[in-house]
Amino acid sequence: xxxxxxxxxxxxxLLTWLPFASSVNADTLTIDQPAPxxxxxxxxxxxxxxxxxxxxxxxxxxxxxxxxxxxxxxxxCAFRDSIQAIxxxxxxxxxxxxxxxxxxxxxxxxxxxxxTLLSDPDxxxxxxxxxKMPVLKMAKRWxxxxxxxxVIRQIDDDVDPAIDAQRVVEKLKQLQAASQ
Numbered sequence: 001x002x003x004x005x006x007x008x009x010x011x012x013x014l015l016t017w018l019p020f021a022s023s024v025n026a027d028t029l030t031i032d033q034p035a036p037x038x039x040x041x042x043x044x045x046x047x048x049x050x051x052x053x054x055x056x057x058x059x060x061x062x063x064x065x066x067x068x069x070x071x072x073x074x075x076x077c078a079f080r081d082s083i084q085a086i087x088x089x090x091x092x093x094x095x096x097x098x099x100x101x102x103x104x105x106x107x108x109x110x111x112x113x114x115x116t117l118l119s120d121p122d123x124x125x126x127x128x129x130x131x132k133m134p135v136l137k138m139a140k141r142w143x144x145x146x147x148x149x150x151v152i153r154q155i156d157d158d159v160d161p162a163i164d165a166q167r168v169v170e171k172l173k174q175l176q177a178a179s180q
Contacts, residue, residue: 028130029129029130029144029152029155030152030155031152031153031154031155032151032152032153033151033152034150034151034152035050035059035061035144035146035150035151035152036125036128036129037049037050037051037150038050038124038125038128040096040118040119040120040125041101041118041119042101042104042116042117042118042119043101043104043105043107043108043116043117043118043119044101044105045101045105048094048116048118050150051150053092053146053148053150054148054149054150055148055149056092056148057090057091057092057148058089058090058091058092058145058146058147058148058172058175058176059091059092059094059145059146059150060086060091060092060093060094060143060144060145060146060168060172061094061096061129061143061144061146062075062079062093062094062095062096062141062142062143062144062159062164062168063095063096063097063126063129063131063139063140063141063142063143063144064076064095064096064097064139064141064161065097065133065138065139065140065141066097066098066099066138067097067099067103067104067106067107067117068103068106068107068110071141071161072097072161073107073111074161074162075095075141075159075161075162075164075165076095076107076111076113076117077111077113078161078162078163078164078165078166079093079095079113079115079164079165079168080111080112080113080114080115081165082165082166082168082169083114083115085169086165086168086169086172089169089172089173089176090176091145091168091172092115092116093115093116093168094115094116094117094118095113095115095116095117095118096117096118096120096125096126096139097117097118097119097120097138097139098119098120098121098122098123098126098137098138098139099119099121100119100121101119104117104118104119120139122137123137123138123139126138126139129142129144140157141159141161142155142156142157142159143155143156143159143164143167143168144156145168145171145172145175147175147179153175154171154175156171
């Protein structure tokens with residue numbers, strides 16, 4: 001009986017930490033590497049292709065676990081409130097989660113978001129960017145800044161949802177100043 005309880009406790013501990021482990025299947029993306037190309041549906045069901053961003057300013061991709069949860073709501077609303085500062089840096093923001101289009105539309109409308117959300121229901125893009133949680137079909141909270149040539153210039157894997165938008169604005173300024 002004690003051995004069974006011990007095994008159950010060990011299994012519970014493992015399952016508790018599993019979502020925080022690194023993604024096993026995806027290659028690790030690095031700065032100065034071309035961003036993986038993808039096509040996803042937006043919150044309103046239209047197709048979005050990252051390739052169409054080439055030559056059209058900077059692109060910020062932020063991955064988040066689930067629309068409507070407290071951290072994800074905080075992060076999305078912070079980006080909404082900072083959208084003009086981001087656009088002043090010639091950048092557009094895109095939030096990516098494994099939620100279905102309908103969930104994203106509800107989330108987008110409820111919080112009056114002024115940027116595009118992208119649905120990755122099969123987690124292929126989430127996996128390609130190395131941010132898929134093991135076992136779970138959810139993204140870790142990571143932010144990527146991609147230049148107009150679609151090269152990754154910044155990867156943030158230690159995202160605080162409350163201040164991510166402000167960090168993105170500051171990093172865009174630094175990256176653009178360095179590229180001049």
